[in-house]
Amino acid sequence: MFDLLKLRIRHGRQAIPDICKAEVMETFRGFPVIDETKSWNGGAGCKEVCPTGAIEINPLRIDLGKCIFCGECENISDGTIKFSNQYRLGSSRRESLVIASSETFEEFNNTAIEAKKEIHKLFGRSLKLRQVSAGGCNGCELELNAASNVNFDMGRFGIDFVASPRHADGVVITGPISSNMAPALRDAYDSISEPKIVIAVGACAISGGMFADSNQINRKFFDEVPVDLFIPGCPPHPLTFIHALLDYLSAKR
Amino acid sequence: MSWYEIKNLQSAAQKEIPCLEFLTLKRQIIEKISEGCRVVQFFGDKIGNEVILYVVLADDEQSKLFTASSIFSGVNSFESITPEVKSFHLFEREFFEQYGIKPEGHPWLKPVRKGIAGISSEENQYEFFKMEGEEVHEVGVGPIHAGIIEPGHFRFSCHGEQIHHLEIEHGFQHRGIEELFLKNKNKLEFLLKLSESIAGDTVIGHAGTFARAIESLGNIDVSRRAIIIRTIALELERIGIHLGDLSALAGDVAYLTGNAAFGAMRTKIINSTMAISGSRFGHGLIAIGGVNYDINDELKEKLTQTLNKLEEDVELAAEVLFSSASVLARFEKTGVVSLETAKDIGLVGPAARACGAALDVRTDHPYDGFTLFPVHKFTLKSGDVFARAYIRYVEIIQSIKIIRELLESPIDGENKKPLNNLSPNQFVVSMSEGWRGEIVHTAITDESGQLKRYKIKDPSFNNWIAVALAVKNNGISDFPLCNKSFNLSYSGFDL
Numbered sequence: 001m002f003d004l005l006k007l008r009i010r011h012g013r014q015a016i017p018d019i020c021k022a023e024v025m026e027t028f029r030g031f032p033v034i035d036e037t038k039s040w041n042g043g044a045g046c047k048e049v050c051p052t053g054a055i056e057i058n059p060l061r062i063d064l065g066k067c068i069f070c071g072e073c074e075n076i077s078d079g080t081i082k083f084s085n086q087y088r089l090g091s092s093r094r095e096s097l098v099i100a101s102s103e104t105f106e107e108f109n110n111t112a113i114e115a116k117k118e119i120h121k122l123f124g125r126s127l128k129l130r131q132v133s134a135g136g137c138n139g140c141e142l143e144l145n146a147a148s149n150v151n152f153d154m155g156r157f158g159i160d161f162v163a164s165p166r167h168a169d170g171v172v173i174t175g176p177i178s179s180n181m182a183p184a185l186r187d188a189y190d191s192i193s194e195p196k197i198v199i200a201v202g203a204c205a206i207s208g209g210m211f212a213d214s215n216q217i218n219r220k221f222f223d224e225v226p227v228d229l230f231i232p233g234c235p236p237h238p239l240t241f242i243h244a245l246l247d248y249l250s251a252k253r
Numbered sequence: 254m255s256w257y258e259i260k261n262l263q264s265a266a267q268k269e270i271p272c273l274e275f276l277t278l279k280r281q282i283i284e285k286i287s288e289g290c291r292v293v294q295f296f297g298d299k300i301g302n303e304v305i306l307y308v309v310l311a312d313d314e315q316s317k318l319f320t321a322s323s324i325f326s327g328v329n330s331f332e333s334i335t336p337e338v339k340s341f342h343l344f345e346r347e348f349f350e351q352y353g354i355k356p357e358g359h360p361w362l363k364p365v366r367k368g369i370a371g372i373s374s375e376e377n378q379y380e381f382f383k384m385e386g387e388e389v390h391e392v393g394v395g396p397i398h399a400g401i402i403e404p405g406h407f408r409f410s411c412h413g414e415q416i417h418h419l420e421i422e423h424g425f426q427h428r429g430i431e432e433l434f435l436k437n438k439n440k441l442e443f444l445l446k447l448s449e450s451i452a453g454d455t456v457i458g459h460a461g462t463f464a465r466a467i468e469s470l471g472n473i474d475v476s477r478r479a480i481i482i483r484t485i486a487l488e489l490e491r492i493g494i495h496l497g498d499l500s501a502l503a504g505d506v507a508y509l510t511g512n513a514a515f516g517a518m519r520t521k522i523i524n525s526t527m528a529i530s531g532s533r534f535g536h537g538l539i540a541i542g543g544v545n546y547d548i549n550d551e552l553k554e555k556l557t558q559t560l561n562k563l564e565e566d567v568e569l570a571a572e573v574l575f576s577s578a579s580v581l582a583r584f585e586k587t588g589v590v591s592l593e594t595a596k597d598i599g600l601v602g603p604a605a606r607a608c609g610a611a612l613d614v615r616t617d618h619p620y621d622g623f624t625l626f627p628v629h630k631f632t633l634k635s636g637d638v639f640a641r642a643y644i645r646y647v648e649i650i651q652s653i654k655i656i657r658e659l660l661e662s663p664i665d666g667e668n669k670k671p672l673n674n675l676s677p678n679q680f681v682v683s684m685s686e687g688w689r690g691e692i693v694h695t696a697i698t699d700e701s702g703q704l705k706r707y708k709i710k711d712p713s714f715n716n717w718i719a720v721a722l723a724v725k726n727n728g729i730s731d732f733p734l735c736n737k738s739f740n741l742s743y744s745g746f747d748l
Contacts, residue, residue, distance in 0.1 A: 004573050010569065011510075011514050024527075027529070028531055070446055083531070131401045133404055138403055139454070141403060142534075150517050180424050184425070215429060216427050217429075
């Protein structure tokens, strides 16, 4: 009994009090800042080391939808590419995820997510999501679980994951969509009643990521169904997910 | 000599591996197994019309590996080893699925990743076992599960609440990883990143195993600094997942204090991994030839403080968890796996140690930091959910001590050494102890020093069958608890 009380006292309050002010540590690789003035030849080497083809040159740009934030380009770029610890990377437009040379985080953050009035009205106070892992490696899945843990406590914003698609307002997809999961994903999506939203989490879901080249994946689903929200990362930080949703629902308080 | 003897990470000339008539090989395998060896790899490599079968057995007590091979040319069947040695069952099924060479006499030649109803070609489609009788019913779960986890299908045959039989169907996660390895054989850096995604909860485990295989083939002698940092990261990964598992196990029996307490501790540990590598799961830390990130004195100090606090917290929380009657009532005698079963099916990792099978690659086939600091093997006997939970607690404390020891030892040398060309015609087995158990990667190079076969075995490959056996005769409501107590990877199995 005393041990239990001791444990509760030691546990204390773990939840991040104001999630809008939350910061992650310096080492975290988030929004990349590109400064082409630093090195005239940095870009070509960066393109070469990028495992997912996220980097294009002339001018240098990084596609966060493909980027796995491994930091290999930063390691060789002489300061041309620097991953900042800005974790707010979600976007409602696929093209916004392509970060241009000298684009600042503020520029990105101001325009990346288009909050719609009707979305706020429908889901602003309560959003229930069905998660489907379709070839996800368990990285994104662990971070999505973490979003509801005692630290991040996403439930306080009325956002929860539910077991049945019939109870859900949207689907959260992780993984590149393995061919063997494509029909089940489609079934789950079809079982959710309208209106519904689609959220693609992680480089694999957004672009195929490391598996874009595999012939065991089937991404037809994304040709048929538009995505409302893209959450980049490998895996995305729980705060990345929570903030993207709060911005999308205009639910920050 | 009819076996070629190597060690973990010892790169050997491929031509030294004896090539035998299959029946001779089978006889030899049975003989070695009866002497106490166990199978760690059994896979094929297709060259033209021929398929070469490679077998690797481990003698854990003497830290030896034995390899041999056999060629199948124009033959489409062989005599199954499974009736004599059960632990070969899944290896043979995989071999059959990949090369179409049939193990005759195999008792259960079910597809491994390609038999899913409605998706796979019709001749591959597999029919589940059926049970008939009064009050017998079936429960199908998945591929999409209730929570946020990977997909897989479970088919329970129940009598009332009791599970008589559980069949697990895999393959939903198949992403073609081994094919991608060969497709990108020239891009070793790409393959390193791909290894990180074999199972996203075992980033350091798989990436480290891959890096060591390549370093062995390229004769790179990694610095002491890199060895120590990698080992610290591996143990942090183990602590982080074990804490998460204890949290989830407590949650599964509705013990929310344990759920919250262990969950909060896990966050601190994976954030320590982020402090080192910039990723909560250690993405980007491992490099071929070393590591990409250093641990400086300030970080060292911080890590030591975090671990000291964690040790006290874990001991207190474990004391509370494991003395709670409501928790013990659910944990004890639930999902029992006997030592005999564990040995039969070739169980590995903490799940094996929880039923008394003293297997730990860190001790049996040491690598990286474990060559400098030997690790003691802990085992428990009961083989139930309690034992699988308690062994995690024991291992958390052990890993804290290992990291502390590593942090105190002098670190020297550079972070990363340059990559050499890989030696041609070599064969190397890279084994390591991930938090889930034994990870085995086997790499073979061709005459130009390029990878020509890369075989991956996640511990989940050995252990999934144990989940099916453990839940037999348990209530179906205990299934989530049993499943969580193993916490196996779907993607690691499906590749």
